[in-house]
């Protein structure tokens with residue numbers, strides 16, 4: 010960093026004025042919408058390592074170039090390839106009927122004829138944790154934790170714990186397979202997939218998510234007290250390794266181009282939907298913001314990078330590869346903010362920066378205030394999922410929190426499609442990102458990025 | 471009818487008082503919920519002629535008996551058997567990706583390898599009607615009419631016309647297959663099935679409904695101007711005939727048992743869901759109402775019948791069979807009111823009765839008023855879908871109109887499950903049906919049922 014510790018980071022009034030203009034212009038700009046519409050329509054589903062992985066990278070590379078970035082490149086990312094070929098399930102007894110479900114990412118398949126076994130039900134992760142392995146052995150474990158919708162989406166903590174940690178726990182206790190009530194807030198007959206904590210070569214059992222109405226159905230059957238038998242057929246599993254890439258676009262800084270602000274989203278999506286809210290919109294918002302800055306008469310002092318990350322869904326592989334690559338030079342990534350919670354309006358800004366940059370964050374927040382965004386100066390802001398690994402090696406982070414009330418109804422389901430994005434709220438997102446990107450790139454002083462700078466501040470926002 | 475024409479039908483104050491008590495009791499009674507929960511959980515999907523047809527009849531027969539009706543019997547109904555074995559589709563060009571769709575009832579299957587052809591799009595039934603057959607021949611016709619949610623559900627007229635009349639029209643014009651934007655008001659990735667107008671042995675092309683987001687996707691592709699090619703694989707079709715049955719339960723009248731009031735719903739459902747709103751609830755509401763009347767110290771003067779109709783979905787076969795059987799004695803069916811629009815609150819009552827019974831309907835409506843139900847004395851009230859054939863041969867009808875704002879989001883989709891029913895609104899339905907059933911069974915005078923009585927008043931409410 011170019012400034013001595015202790016000297017406060019500041020933003021010049023002229024830059025504030027330009028940021029305000031960017032904000033207003035963003036509210037009338039549809040670049041983000043066009044990007045999101047294009048990626049979800051012309052590429053569609055983008056399972057990491059799947060048939061559209063390369064196609065998506067080619068699409069986004071071409072679009073970055075067409076939008077006039079100064080430099081566009083890829084950085085390889087290698088990860089285990091997981092394939093979904095299909096799945097189905099049915100209740101065998103006492104009330105035979107089909108079930109709607111989706112295999113979890115990294116789940117092994119069942120034997121070809123499926124697994125037929127009795128279901129043992131739990132209402133929470135902790136109840137499964139407390140269970141005697143004898144009650145679970147050879148059975149299909151079902152965990153029926155419920156999530157409700159909140160602006161800050163905090164119930165995802167409940168659902169994702171069941172999905173991520175439930176299957177390995179059930180494996181350990183000797184279960185035959187694992188089912189959960191989808192980690193979602195809806196009551197649609199569309200299961201929520203998502204990754205679970207299985208690595209290639211480790212012990213693992215077939216694991217899948219039931220849609221909420223199917224989970225209700227299983228619970229009603231269990232309540233009747235007769236044994237509930239389910240047949241589960243999952244055709245999925247690991248198939249070696251795959252090398253994809255993070256695709257990066259840069260607006261080259263006019264004064265200190267080696268320093269950059271980074272934003273973006275992940276290019277991969279779960280396969281049942283077209284990954285509109287998760288996370289075409291995240292890249293679209295960043296592209297929309299960068300484009301407005303590119304149209305200014307002059308590039309800002311620092312560079313601005315937009316990253317379309319590889320394989321966030323199955324384990325943050327793109328972000329981790331980037332952290333590995335930029336670990337030593339992390340001081341050059343002055344600040345990062347990624348969008349990965351849909352495109353409903355941003356309602357809060359938080360940041361994890363050095364104390365001397367706190368006032369600059371306050372200056373940025375003041376420009377965001379007319380967008381209805383509150384500044385919470387106490388809460389952490391680590392920059393988002395794909396940037397968590399960069400934050401862990403020392404990148405200062407800023408988080409723009411989208412309203413998650415609707416997000417977890419559609420997240421990781423076939424319902425993640427373009428129609429779920431409200432163009433007006435999307436523009437509000439672009440306005441916020443344009444302000445943050447421009448002011449971070451123009452700030453006098455840094456935000457504290459340095460190797461190991463935030464070693465004590467890990468975890469999720 | 472026992473009363474001379476010209477003499478007004480009336481309801482005694484003592485009967486009004488009992489009806490008011492029934493109304494209040496119904497608001498605390500869960501018989502309808504328990505019936506609906508049981509049928510949708512223990513039987514589940516109930517495609518007419520499908521694997522659960524007989525099972526559903528056995529279930530409802532046993533339940534009718536357990537609930538203490540005086541008589542329970544079945545009347546056979548024969549209809550063409552249509553089978554769904556599966557379906558899938560994908561865009562081949564310009565942007566390959568899978569599509570979510572469901573074959574329409576009575577659609578033929580495609581050849582085993584599917585049909586691959588270019589899509590030609592229309593935005594309404596009328597646009598297809600106006601199309602030159604040369605523009606359609608050998609292509610997959612797509613019709614993308616949109617429905618919006620309304621309390622009275624009137625946009626279903628738009629969607630059902632496309633679904634019912636579109637495929638035969640496209641067949642006539644030489645199309646290879648037919649796709650529509652689902653006849654629904656939602657934007658969920660769940661297609662709406664439903665019957666189309668194909669009879670066994672007639673010319674027909676494969677016909678299916680796309681979910682709303684898939685329809686959007688096809689429209690975005692068509693808008694880009696490049697040829698859009700789709701591959702469609704439907705495995706479905708007619709398989710001879712099937713004989714099911716209407717299942718009927720009766721509370722035997724204490725004075726004129728040969729006369730009866732009839733209510734009910736249809737026992738069959740489309741197969742992707744469990745037929746909760748369409749139409750387990752319809753039977754459940756009738757059962758709940760009848761049960762409260764059965765608990766009175768004395769049976770009402772006339773009999774009360776609850777009918778679980780066979781195969782409404784593919785062509786009103788149960789209602790037609792009943793009309794054929796009771797055609798000559800239709801005067802004994804003094805009034806009929808069926809529930810087939812879900813279980814959200816009833817907001818309006820209408821009736822098609824003889825002029826001399828209009829005041830009695832007004833008396834009934836007054837008892838319903840505290841439930842928030844308005845009386846529209848001008849509009850027809852033909853008693854509902856399953857009763858339309860009975861009305862056509864002379865049955866007086868009364869319609870209790872459910873709020874359809876939510877109904878057409880879930881109708882005929884996998885989303886038609888128990889969780890879509892609000893127990894409180896369901897009880898309001900039961901209260902209204904209990905009032906109507908009791909007062910119709912106690913009225914001094916009839917409502918005008920007689921062979922041919924309403925010959926000039928056909929059609930939908």
Ligand SMILES: [Zn+2]
Nearest residue numbers: 287288321349
């Ligand atoms: Zn994401």
Ligand SMILES: [Zn+2]
Nearest residue numbers: 279287322421
């Ligand atoms: Zn995700």
Ligand SMILES: [Zn+2]
Nearest residue numbers: 748749782810
């Ligand atoms: Zn119906």
Ligand SMILES: [Zn+2]
Nearest residue numbers: 740748783882
């Ligand atoms: Zn129906």
